Amino acid sequence: MSRGRAVLRRLRSILTPGSGVTDRTVTGGVWMGLNNVADRALQLGTILFLAGLLSPAAFGLYGIALVVQSALQRLSQLGLDTALIRRRESDVDRYLDTVWTVELGRGLLLGTVLYAAAPLVGSVFGEPRVVSLLRVLALTPVLDGLRNPGVVYLVKDLEFHRDAAYKLSNRVAYTLVGVGVGYATRSVWALVAAMLAAQCTSLVVSYLVHDYRPWLRFDFAAARELFEYGRWIFTSEGLMFLINEGDDAFVGWLLGSATLGIYQLSYRLSNAPTTEITHPIQQVLFPAYAKVQDDDASLRQGYYTSVRVITLLSFPAAVGIVLVGPVFVPALLGGEWLPMVVPMQVFAVYAGLRSFRSATVPLFRAIDRPDYDTKIRLLKLALLAPFVYPAASAFGATGVALVILGHTVVVAPIASYLAVRSVDGRLTTLGRILSYPAIASGAMGVVVYLVRERLVGVPSLVELPLLVLVGVITYGAAVAALEQRFGIGLAPIYRTFQDWVAGTA
Known part of the structure; x- marks a missing residue:
């Protein structure tokens, strides 16, 4: 029993970030590696399970909806989180309300466009069934816009153990809901339900892992500083969507x-x-x-x-x-x-x-x-x-x-x-x-x-x-x-x- 406790204490000490950049980077790599292994195991397990239940056409139908949703989000990516991480100062609180206000406005706009454009997308792809999928998925950018901007500190301060827990939570929700709904319905709605469950979980957990509480406030000077750097991320993300x-x-x-x-x-x-x-x-x-x-x-x-x-x-x-x-x-x-x-x-x-x-x-x-x-x-x-x-x-x-x-x-x-x-x-x-x-x-x-x-x-x-x-x-x-x-x-x-x-x- 004592040997087991010693092993647990040793494991805990290894996974606890040190004070130096090298120590925190190595620990962060271990945490992100563990998170990614767990995340991908859950994701691939879910996909393989659902592939056994659904046809390629069902996956393709969801793929069309996902491409359109991703297009709107990637082509409007402002790079604000990246700009905050890169800033030399450790305290970026003065920017967070502005970031949250901008992201919330962006989410509401994207959700509205996605809902309204659904019939046009169905017509272009010759898939009327995609309309209802897109109108439900229109909720996802709104949920993303409500996310706590304070989670940027998890990466900025190299606190990857907390970031790993935050990111893994939505994957667990995705798997549980996707497998459950997929088994019950044998339909493409299992993938949609899994996506919504992941977004809702990510939103809730973002407020549990960091104590910052945002308010609707826009600081023009702060926004201009972030956009100056983020404009390249905006362009790069748009190009990345077209390429990927x-x-x-x-x-x-x-x-x-x-x-x-x-x-x-x-x-x-x-x-x-x-x-x-x-x-x-x-x-x-x-x-x-x-x-x-x-x-x-x-x-x-x-x-x-x-x-x-x-x-x-x-x-x-x-x-x-x-x-x-x-x-x-x-x-x-x-x-x-x-x-x-x-x-x-x-x-x-x-x-x-x-x-x-x-x-x-x-x-x-x-x-x-x-x-x-x-x-x-x-x-x-x-x-x-x-x-x-x-x-x-x-x-x-x-x-x-x-x-x-x-x-x-x-x-x-x-x-x-x-x-x-x-x-x-x-x-x-x-x-x-x-x-x-x-x-x-x-x-x-x-x-x-x-x-x-x-x-x-x-x-x-x-x-x-x-x-x-x-x-x-x-x-x-x-x-x-x-x-x-x-x-x-x-x-x-x-x-x-x-x-x-x-x-x-």
């Missing part, structure tokens, strides 16, 4: 709701492992970079370390999805979803390439160059727009996925060059960092492929975990061999983590 979700709208319009359901699920499942890796790291990196924004050496070390950690985890995940996709889809989703295998494999390669690019976004924003990200996204849009229609017409969902992969092949090196130059680093160093996980992942891919080709007649539910196990063992052995032979940078990361753990004792 404009293809969804296009697929739904041209190829129909059933193809859209297959396309969206193939993207979501193929990118899930990479998102689990990059998303928590991005969330931790931005406030951490902002704390040392005037120290080139610290920024350079942080950038290289983040790329090393991201690619060591994301590259094998991408290769693994390419190889196990043909086994995964029939085993867990059934024959109705088989057309998603090839798009999922293409998107897996895309996920691996975009993973190391994700380290540049928080860096550009922290060093007051959000314009870099905006210009990069303009280039991505220019590379996407001319090719998406002919590719979709010729090859369907797979063609669109190939176009998405193509622009990433061009853009990722450019973004990495700007990042390296911004921290006064060397491209050869970055290339060396990227080469090691690429070599280890290639070796893993060859072994998994050979094993898969020899597992003839083995049930899919047995073959899938076996292939995953072979991949994990092979990749671990390859990375260990590279570290021993070349010193690929794992030792400093391990020592940093060891020092952090020791410091929590």
